[in-house]
Amino acid sequence: MxxxxxxxxxxxxxxxxxxxxxxxxxxxxxxxxxxxxxxxxxxxxxxxxHAGARNLSLARSSTIGVVVPDLHGEFFSELLRGMDRQASELGLHLLLMVMHGEADRGVTALHAMRGRVDGLVVMAPQITSDELFAHLPRSMPSILVNCAPHAVVRPELRVDNVAGAVAIVEHLAAGGCRRIVHIAGPEANIDAQERLRGTQEACARLGLALRVLQGDFNEDSGTTAVATLQTEGAAYDAIFAANDNMAVGALMALKRAGIAVPEQVAVAGFDNIPLTRLISPALTTASIDIAEFGARAVVRLAGLIDGAADDHLEWRAPIVIARESTRQPSNNTTENPIRRGDRE
Amino acid sequence: MxxxxxxxxxxxxxxxxxxxxxxxxxxxxxxxxxxxxxxxxxxxxxxxxHAGARNLSLARSSTIGVVVPDLHGEFFSELLRGMDRQASELGLHLLLMVMHGEADRGVTALHAMRGRVDGLVVMAPQITSDELFAHLPRSMPSILVNCAPHAVVRPELRVDNVAGAVAIVEHLAAGGCRRIVHIAGPEANIDAQERLRGTQEACARLGLALRVLQGDFNEDSGTTAVATLQTEGAAYDAIFAANDNMAVGALMALKRAGIAVPEQVAVAGFDNIPLTRLISPALTTASIDIAEFGARAVVRLAGLIDGAADDHLEWRAPIVIARESTRQPSNNTTENPIRRGDRE
DNA sequence: GCTCTTGATGTAACCGGTTACATGAAGCAA
DNA sequence: TTGCTTCATGTAACCGGTTACATCAAGAGC
The missing domain is CATH 1.10.260.40 (lambda repressor-like DNA-binding domains)
Incomplete structure (x- = not known):
């Protein structure tokens, strides 16, 4: 029946x-x-x-689409958690869509969202903005989150990786480090590029020696980096990995090599994955409040759906979360998050 | 326009x-x-x-609703990942719904799914099955995942905690352990109850001595348990904690007490949280393939939506992931996952 | 040439809601 | 009583697709 x-x-x-x-x-x-x-x-x-019928006649689905490139790891679960909390507060549902690598299939899949959602939170760092804009229905409210850089001004939200990297380097310097090794993320990855750039800028400004090793965001590449440094007999007093996974790999490798952290070498990561609190020594890292970041995206999207004028790029600067793996400076830098305003 | x-x-x-x-x-x-x-x-x-209009006339939304109690941690991100992969393979979208504690608000929210999704994957361990069934539209295909036990036969998927605990105990026994300490989880928790039961069954069958200490799934209770054993001067050669957190606490406490793991005491946990790989010694644990678990739920739901007759309870038995914290038996037990058939 | 079949195309009903507008009854004033 | 307003209720159009059925032209068979 x-x-x-x-x-x-x-x-x-x-x-x-x-x-x-x-x-x-x-x-x-x-x-x-x-x-x-x-x-x-x-x-x-x-x-x-029947919600579908209701949506059709109201021309409103009370649903927002969330486009993410992946679901691996705690970053996305935190992001989703923040979005969900906010969405349910606003009476909105969340339609999840993972846009894997293949740009063509993924991008046309955006079309399937039309008539299903009232707006989109799009996190698509892997495709170019041209492709993205070409397939985002113009009448579909959407907010870009950590997408590839582009010229057009649009509602957008972005982690300020440069500021985060700068903050970490400043923290290391304040703890007395002078020779920094940066384990970079994949060359094609925007976040990795920006973190590298921030590191370079800060080291140059502070007069620190910088050595960059290539990594791939996986734990192994942190281990490999330390092995490289060991065989070279390189001199350094800090490792700043472009993400926590690599930092953990490096930390473990240093431990096995009998190098004291943070006494001989300080280690810092980026992202603040939950694991960082649990390992010993606990890892210093930088991070935004991911759940809040997600919630903010939902709030702005909800505004756009209601017709609010909102066309600006908003930055969220990470704060340094200082833990045992780095030497603490006398004045605690963790308290005052550096918030950059809109750039340009 | x-x-x-x-x-x-x-x-x-x-x-x-x-x-x-x-x-x-x-x-x-x-x-x-x-x-x-x-x-x-x-x-x-x-x-x-316009997908909404299309769905209305086709009476099919190509969307499935995923109801979860929470989004914290790696378990849910893995589960979602597996579901998403499978769903996109089947051309289905995923509508996410987090049903928080408050049963009333959450349960009526199930109604909002009508006309929005073709079926539901429901993971709601926190509410009683009566409440759940009362609000699941009878015409809505749905598969229950790790829900509270109930009498009615329904399409259902469940982690076989009993089998997992049995497998762990067998692994410990194979490594030569004879006097097992089980640190149990909260008494009210279904998973904890089942793991305890499996432990008891296996120890009885294998003729092993078993001592049960009450824990609460937090790391501290693992530490406390070891402290208790120490002050008592108890004799034991293995600790099996009902989850990894408690196992980690126990491991740390043993280390501090100068007890060699696994030589003097073997330690095993349950869940395979990411941390278990990273600590030293790496922790032996038991776990299902979470992503596969999620994917399986989607496959069965898709079948139900297509009208397949499917009314059985399916168990997924965890496999033992043998690591450094236990002595390895000569014949490796990790290769053949024990799959139980339907019980009763 | 006429009928029958075949296949492309159009018309309009339908999915299940919402809502502008029509209707009609009640209440009130003159 | 008549006319006007007010307000509850009903009728039917509409949202934007799909599709059963009607229609019609072209080709086949006699």
Missing amino acids: PNATIRDVAREASVSVASVSRALNGATNIRPELRDHIRDVANRLGYVP | PNATIRDVAREASVSVASVSRALNGATNIRPELRDHIRDVANRLGYVP
Whole structure:
């Protein structure tokens, strides 16, 4: 037996569909006793409105699409968590869409969102903005999160990786480090590029020696980097890995090599994955509040859907989360997050 | 300017809406040149079909709802990852819904899924099955994942904690352990109860001495348990904690007490949290393939949606992931996952 | 030439809601 | 009583697709 429709309820209650709709949606222009009667009938029939039909006639789905490149790891679960919390507060649902590498298939999949969601949070660092814009329906409100850089001004949210890297280097320098090794992330990755750039800028400005080793964001490349340094007999007093995974790999390798952290070599990562708190020594890292970041994206998107004028690029600067793996400076730098304003 | 509709395309191409629909959906009963012409016009107008309208007339949304109690931690991101992979393979979208503690609000939120999704994967260990069934529309295909136990037979998927605990105990026994200490999880927790039961069964069957200490799934309770054993001067050669957190606590406490792991005492946990690989000695643990678990739920749900008869409870038995914290038996038990058939 | 079949195309109903507008009854003033 | 307003309720159009069925032209068979 299929689900009851509004017409079934109307017939059963001997009223029109309009009255049923009014009764169930709390309209005021209906006689209270009729309203109650209709509600009783609806309950008795186990009537549950068909959201799809409702969305069609209201031209509003109360759903927002979340486009992410991946779901691996805690970053995305935190991001989703923040988005979900905010969305449910605003009465919105979340339609999840993972856009894997293949740009063509993924980009056309954006089309499938039309008529399914009211707007999109798009996190697509792996495709060029041209491809992205070409396939984002212009009438679809959307906010870009950590996407590839582009010329057009659009509603956008971005982690300020440069500022984060600068903050980490400053923290290392404040702890007395002078010869920094940076384990970079994949060359094609925007985040990795920006973190490298921030490191370079800060080292240059502070007069620190900098050595860059190539990594790939995986734990192994941190281990490999330390092995390289060991065989070379290189002199350094700090390792700043472009993400926590690599930092953990480096940390483990240093431990095995009998090098004291942070006494001989300080280690810092980036992202603040939960693991960083648990290992010993606990890892110093930099991070934004990921859940808040996600929530913010949802808030701005909700504004866009409601027609708000919002066309600006907003940066979130990470703060340094100082832990055991680095020497603490006398003045604690963790307290005042550096917030950059909009750049340009 | 709003998006073009199928009627706009029809007018512009001087054909009927039926022809447009046929052209764009690859029907065969249309003249190829007309089909191409319509496609050209559609492209020129930037026509993207309205999925909501399509769903309404097809009575099918190609979307499945995923109900989870939380999004914290790696378990859920892995689960989602597996579901997403499978769903996108089957051409399905994922609508995410987090059902927080408050049963009433969450349970009625299930109603909002009607007409929005074709079926549900429900993971709701925190609410009783009565509440759950009362609010699951009967016509809504759904598969329960690790839900509270209940009498009715339903499509269901469950981690076989009993089998996992048995496997761990067998692994410990194979490594020569004879006096097992089990640190149990919270008494009210289903998983904890089942793991305890498996431990008891296996120890009885294998003739091993078993001592059970109460824990609470937190790291501290592992530490406390070891402290208790120390002050008692108890004799034991293995600790099996009902989850990894407690195992890690126990491991650290043993280390501090100067007890060699695994030589004097073997340690095993449950869940395979990422940390277990990274600590030293790496922790032996038991776990299912979470992503595969999620994917399986989606496959079965897709079957249900297509009308397949599927009313059975399926168990996934964890496999032992043998690492440094236990003595390895001569024949490796990690290779053959023990798969239990349906119980009862 | 006429009928029958075949296949492309158009018309309009339908999916299940919402809501502008029509209707009609009740209340009130003159 | 008549006319006007107010307000609850009903009717039917609409959202944007799909598709059963009607229609019609072309080709086949006689």
